[in-house]
Amino acid sequence: MGWYEDDDVWVGFADVMFPPRRAAEAQRLVATSPLLKVAGGDRVLDLACGPATHVVPLAAQGAEVTGVDLSMAMLALARAACERAGVTARLVRADMREFVERDSYDLVVNMYTSFGYFTDPGDNLAVLRNANASLVPGGRMLVDVLGKEVLAGWVGRPQAVDVDGGTVFMRDTILEDWTRLRTDWTYVRGTEIRRTSIHCVLYSAAELRALFQAAGFTEVECFGDFDGSPYDNHARRLIVRGTRA
Ligand SMILES: C[S@@+](CC[C@H](N)C(=O)[O-])C[C@H]1O[C@@H](n2cnc3c(N)ncnc32)[C@H](O)[C@@H]1O
Structure with a gap:
């Protein structure tokens, strides 16, 4: 899948x-x-x-x-x-x-x-x-x-967004010589922790x-x-x- x-x-x-x-x-x-x-x-x-x-x-x-x-x-x-x-x-x-x-x-x-x-x-x-x-x-x-050029300006900066009593942390990783991007998302709310990753061509x-x-x-x-x-x-x-x- x-x-x-x-x-x-x-x-x-x-x-x-x-x-x-x-x-x-x-x-x-x-x-x-x-x-x-x-x-x-x-x-x-x-x-x-x-x-x-x-x-x-x-x-x-x-x-x-x-x-x-x-x-x-x-x-x-x-x-x-x-x-x-x-x-x-x-x-x-x-x-x-x-x-x-x-x-x-x-x-x-x-x-x-x-x-x-x-x-x-x-x-x-x-x-x-x-x-x-x-x-x-x-x-x-x-x-x-x-776009790749836009992302290059801020990639690597940690991002945190507060939502509904919790916080989502996002971290970007550039892969395969700037051809692909993986963004890891971690949702923390109290003791609940959820993770996912998004993969895109850049x-x-x-x-x-x-x-x-x-x-x-x-x-x-x-x-x-x-x-x-x-x-x-x-x-x-x-x-x-x-x-x-
Ligand atoms: C980042 S969201 C964007 C949704 C919307 N365009 C917006 O502006 O809010 C990406 C969407 O792509 C859908 N998606 C992922 N793979 C797909 C595919 N192969 N065919 C059709 N939709 C797909 C997901 O279910 C999700 O709803």
Whole structure:
């Protein structure tokens, strides 16, 4: 079983990964970001949608949203979030390596470092190829990850986040000559200790742009934040956008 198939990762650390302030931040981004702008009736696919963090605000803007996730537990949280917000979205359990609905979407998003999970480079490429095939001609794909250049600025600094009476400690380890990242999470609450590890491919802007091009995307652009700012020394994220020819 791949680490990403383990619900202890997503559900066990949901308090840290998906706190209410992230849903509020997603709502702000969808309302203001030129990269996430949707019009009523746009068909949007959120690959690895998690607890509907972006599905809810995108649907609230009038988009017809499909959220895909491998985890039944995450999809249950997504369903509950949609109900609470009073929005309708289609939620599908599928593996992003396999999910394809040809010529069906105006926008595909993959948010909050949900890309690069697979050890086989062909699998990560397959996610982009499938997204390309699922878009209508002229449709766009957006991937939001922590770029290698951004990470290099703060890797190694210990991080601790207080959540719900406990603390989560995060430690990054760079692997295989900066090609992969392992982040170890330790949740300590009273006498309870839980651990998990997340493994991701680390992409520089040039590497992720090349992968988009290999998957068939044109007009590939890199951004450093959701306001559309450049991927430069002030970048906070690596956001890559490509267009289906
Ligand atoms: C970091 S979370 C991000 C969730 C969401 N995009 C957000 O912004 O909150 C990553 C999500 O990827 C999902 N996931 C992991 N492997 C997957 C796969 N092979 N196919 C589809 N979803 C997957 C997990 O279940 C989890 O919900």
